[in-house]
Amino acid sequence: MTGIRDVARLAGVSTATVTRALRDDASVTAATKARVKVAAARLDYVPSAVARALSQGRSNLLGLFVPDIVNPFYAQVAQGLEDRAAEARYHCVIVSSHLDPERERHLVTSIQDGTLAGLAATTVGTDEAFTAALSGKRGPLVLVDRRPRGIKAPLVRTNNRKITRDAVGRLLGLGHTRIAMISGPRDFDTASQRLSGFRLAHRDANRTVDEDLVRHGHLGESGGFTAMRELIAMPSRPTAVFCFNNLVTVGALNAIREARLKIPTDMSVLAFDDMSLFPLVDPPITAIAQPAYEMGLTAADMLLRLIDGETTLPDIVLPSTLIMRDSLAPPGFT
Amino acid sequence: MTGIRDVARLAGVSTATVTRALRDDASVTAATKARVKVAAARLDYVPSAVARALSQGRSNLLGLFVPDIVNPFYAQVAQGLEDRAAEARYHCVIVSSHLDPERERHLVTSIQDGTLAGLAATTVGTDEAFTAALSGKRGPLVLVDRRPRGIKAPLVRTNNRKITRDAVGRLLGLGHTRIAMISGPRDFDTASQRLSGFRLAHRDANRTVDEDLVRHGHLGESGGFTAMRELIAMPSRPTAVFCFNNLVTVGALNAIREARLKIPTDMSVLAFDDMSLFPLVDPPITAIAQPAYEMGLTAADMLLRLIDGETTLPDIVLPSTLIMRDSLAPPGFT
DNA sequence: TTGTAGGCGTTATCAG
DNA sequence: CTGATAACGCCTACAA
Secondary structure (H helix, E strand, C coil): CCCHHHHHHHHCCCHHHHHHHHCCCCCCCHHHHHHHHHHHHHCCCCCCHHHHHHHHCCCCEEEEEECCCCCHHHHHHHHHHHHHHHHCCCEEEEEECCCCHHHHHHHHHHHHCCCCCEEEECCCCCCHHHHHHHHHCCCCEEEECCCCCCCCCCEEEECHHHHHHHHHHHHHHCCCCCEEEECCCCCCHHHHHHHHHHHHHHHHCCCCCCHHHEECCCCHHHHHHHHHHHHHHCCCCCCEEEECCHHHHHHHHHHHHHCCCCCCCCCEEEEECCCCCHHHECCCCEEEECCHHHHHHHHHHHHHHHHCCCCCCCCEEECCEEECCCCCCCCCCC | CCCHHHHHHHHCCCHHHHHHHHCCCCCCCHHHHHHHHHHHHHCCCCCCHHHHHHHHCCCCEEEEEECCCCCHHHHHHHHHHHHHHHHCCCEEEEEECCCCHHHHHHHHHHHHCCCCCEEEECCCCCCHHHHHHHHHCCCCEEEECCCCCCCCCCEEEECHHHHHHHHHHHHHHCCCCCEEEECCCCCCHHHHHHHHHHHHHHHHCCCCCCHHHEECCCCHHHHHHHHHHHHHHCCCCCCEEEECCHHHHHHHHHHHHHCCCCCCCCCEEEEECCCCCHHHECCCCEEEECCHHHHHHHHHHHHHHHHCCCCCCCCEEECCEEECCCCCCCCCCC
């Protein structure tokens, strides 16, 4: 490896001058600056990021922790984070845990071992050990989408409650009286916020929520599938369903298809989270679209500011939007 | 930050012994080992990965370079790479370039500046400067999916030609005589391999391909959309279309929908790359599924071996499979 | 404006 | 089996 000393020698200056020249420090003659740069170029010199990080006590790596990078929601968050990070010349270390506690632990060490300058995280919120470690330890931390119990850190999220209230309101307005909700784990604040919106919408319409119709703790395609199956099997089954997130929706759609029910005739479907293929599904799915990419952008911004020394940042709430397609109709509509 | 010296002091040993003890080196008494570990635990000591990397001349970071992490194909590759990397206690730096040359350049420096122990890359293959830089520079490199012209490095890819030949053969067997192909850029070897399979299938069936029906250089949803639009507008339009990849397929589907054509009655659709929602599209889309996750796993394996000192690795070809759904039918079938 | 020298936290070599 | 000590490559006071 060609190092700074080689450049210094070739340019006939000291190593100190080399760093300064390469940083375009004002206190260096244009002449020497040029000489150094030529030398560096001739030698194909690239400063060691590792040595620099050690010397400065700060790396140029941002961490992003997500449950599943294959989930398009998180992929978009990642892209947003990375785009903004790249502008600031940071790289991103992405850890997609698959909910594996071992992986989460590995990550925690990383944030402590100086690899990362900061971390943006969406934790599953269930692994106490992980969150404890996270909260106890050092380094800028930003939360994305939800805040695990007991973690103090700025959060970027969306207006879960309000958008849900509006969207479910539409369903009620269509005349549905038996609306199911396939909700996530009770300890996800996103789940409780969306559930709260669900209840508020009912209250707005002077209706009461049938608690048998709200299913808790479902996650992923399989969660959505089994929950929907149960819902379909109910003696008096719901005429509409509101799904907690994108994967749950996919699972529910599969269950509906399996039961040969027609959407929206037999079952209206409202999804939280949009997907690029929803417009092509039979029928096109009405969905609440979260600004996932912007969430990533924002998380990076916050992280950068934290790294920059700002000490307290407010939570940021980004607006989701309801995208009307064809999966909502009055109950029994043909 | 609590460092190794603190631990050494507390345990009453030297820093050398601390490293050894923490590594469970055989040459350390069980007793002192225990003492050191207790001390380390008490102080919440976490070795600096940066310092270690500098000292050892090797980081624990793998790089993954992809055009677009939001594309589920690449997301799956990333997940595979990361899963395998995690087993070996490596983290992954993911760069999703969005085809931005500036970003690509940034990445190239990273691989030169010691941040990364190795790099797995799917380059767009069009930016000469980037590939040149890549090939010239140091460090283990593995190619994923395709090989840009002139880059010497082991590659993990799929059996593009054969699977395409088989799948298009089905279309021919159904009786189609005017099959279109929306292909990618001519300089993608994946495009030429799939195109070659397309031609072979025709030869197998003693048919000749109508060159007007093969559209080159299309990428992404917009590429698929415009290509499909043109195809539909042809005086004697095709009765089937084979799409180069997942995004192109989505674009094509949108164009078909826009033209109010029925699949498969008016147009059979064969997709390269499967998507999780294809089963739910109207109608469910028949697709060639690439083992994207396994490609990531394999890429990580290769990288790890390269890092481990192995010098030459053979290319690896993984098999794709055709997943029959309902988007293929005889021409004009009702 | 430029050079000297010490330090960043580990690991590894070489004695003891 | 354990301890000093010299790298690793860069940055940054401080001095000139």
